[in-house]
Amino acid sequence: MAAKPSAIPLLAPYKMGKFDLSHRIVLAPLTRQRSYGNVPQPHAILYYSQRTTKGGLLIAEATGVSDTAQGYKDAPGIWTKEQVEAWKPIVDAVHAKGGIFFLQIWHVGRVSNSGFQPNGQAPISSSDKPLTPQRRANGIDVAEFTPPRRLRTDEIPQIVNDFRIAAKNAMEAGFDGVEIHGAHGYLIDQFLKDQVNDRTDQYGGSLENRCRFALEIVEAVSNEIGADRVGIRLSPFANYGECGDSNAEALGLYMAESLNKYGIAYCHMVEPRMKTVAEKVETPQSLLPMRQAFKGTFVAAGGFGREDGNKAVEEDRADLVAYGRLFLANPDLPRRFELNSPLNKYNRDTFYIYDPVIGYTDYPFLDSHHSVA
Numbered sequence: 001m002a003a004k005p006s007a008i009p010l011l012a013p014y015k016m017g018k019f020d021l022s023h024r025i026v027l028a029p030l031t032r033q034r035s036y037g038n039v040p041q042p043h044a045i046l047y048y049s050q051r052t053t054k055g056g057l058l059i060a061e062a063t064g065v066s067d068t069a070q071g072y073k074d075a076p077g078i079w080t081k082e083q084v085e086a087w088k089p090i091v092d093a094v095h096a097k098g099g100i101f102f103l104q105i106w107h108v109g110r111v112s113n114s115g116f117q118p119n120g121q122a123p124i125s126s127s128d129k130p131l132t133p134q135r136r137a138n139g140i141d142v143a144e145f146t147p148p149r150r151l152r153t154d155e156i157p158q159i160v161n162d163f164r165i166a167a168k169n170a171m172e173a174g175f176d177g178v179e180i181h182g183a184h185g186y187l188i189d190q191f192l193k194d195q196v197n198d199r200t201d202q203y204g205g206s207l208e209n210r211c212r213f214a215l216e217i218v219e220a221v222s223n224e225i226g227a228d229r230v231g232i233r234l235s236p237f238a239n240y241g242e243c244g245d246s247n248a249e250a251l252g253l254y255m256a257e258s259l260n261k262y263g264i265a266y267c268h269m270v271e272p273r274m275k276t277v278a279e280k281v282e283t284p285q286s287l288l289p290m291r292q293a294f295k296g297t298f299v300a301a302g303g304f305g306r307e308d309g310n311k312a313v314e315e316d317r318a319d320l321v322a323y324g325r326l327f328l329a330n331p332d333l334p335r336r337f338e339l340n341s342p343l344n345k346y347n348r349d350t351f352y353i354y355d356p357v358i359g360y361t362d363y364p365f366l367d368s369h370h371s372v373a
């Protein structure tokens with residue numbers, strides 16, 4: 001007799017605090033730039049519900065916490081009443097299918113320009129170090145950045161508070177929790193990493209000081225909505241947006257250990273092999289020390305397929321595995337992994353276009369009459 005297909009480690013149930021997950025395959029946060037005017041749109045109802053399974057965890061795309069948080073056209077926000085209302089039917093659709101839905105909340109910091117900022121002001125950051133123009137992930141456009149303004153020490157509590165309010169708004173919209181975006185060179189990472197952070201106040205210098213802003217946000221958000229509804233994403237090894245660290249391992253470990261005192265739902269880390277957003281490289285570095293230091297649920301992401309995802313769970317290197325591009329292109333990814341079916345290929349050219357259907361909700365499901373009885 002063949003083994004039951006559900007015997008694969010990725011399909012084993014998992015209890016994440018109060019949430020009963022039916023499997024380990026998580027939808028990674030994916031910016032899609034289809035929230036016109038920063039307001040989530042009805043076409044996101046279909047997009048997210050296509051990727052929902054009963055008991056599956058989904059993390060919604062990076063969503064701005066305030067009007068200074070934005071740096072990408074048509075990325076969603078959650079600081080206005082209109083945005084909160086617009087999220088509600090999307091969350092309801094995911095819940096109707098039994099999904100567990102966290103919202104990723106972010107502030108881009110200096111990865112912005114004055115065109116995205118209120119009154120055309122300079123973006124804010126930990127530093128006033130400018131970011132050189134970068135080719136966008138679509139490989140064509142070049143993003144231009146306005147040199148940032150260094151936040152004054154006395155302004156920092158206001159930004160922490162913006163994250164708190166965003167989390168409160170996410171609860172009002174019906175989300176099950178929030179994921180604080182501390183990865184990929186955005187504002188929180190601009191504080192964490194010594195390539196950017198050149199502050200001399202209590203938010204810069206030592207590891208403890210550079211991690212203070214992130215941990216104050218974790219604390220404020222946890223106090224607001226309950227730690228059991230809070231996750232954080234970190235990418236200690238990445239250096240996107242000229243935001244690297246001279247000792248990534250020490251940084252990751254310090255954060256993993258410090259997070260333990262808040263009892264948050266999960267810590268989500270990006271694999272060191274993701275040296276650029278799109279490419280895997282061989283590296284001897286590993287998330288294992290952080291996985292072992294962190295006491296809660298550990299989510300790993302970055303370059304996983306079916307086989308190495310199964311291995312990560314089996315070898316206890318992660319509790320959950322988040323899939324980005326494969327889930328983007330395969331709305332029924334958990335089912336395809338279960339059946340070990342071929343996967344749709346993703347099309348990079350349509351990742352960030354504004355079309356409400358193309359490259360968004362038109363990736364095909366497994367044809368039901370091709371599946372085995």
Ligand SMILES: Cc1cc2nc3c(=O)[nH]c(=O)nc-3n(C[C@H](O)[C@H](O)[C@H](O)COP(=O)(O)O)c2cc1C
Pocket residue numbers: 028029030031032061062104181183184233270274277301302303304322323324325326351352
């Ligand atoms: C189109 C696209 C949008 C992304 N948007 C986000 C985002 O909003 N927040 C985030 O933390 N990571 C984002 N990422 C990174 C993914 O969550 C993921 O970490 C990355 O794609 C590597 O995982 P994968 O190999 O499974 O795709 C994005 C990646 C892609 C391809």
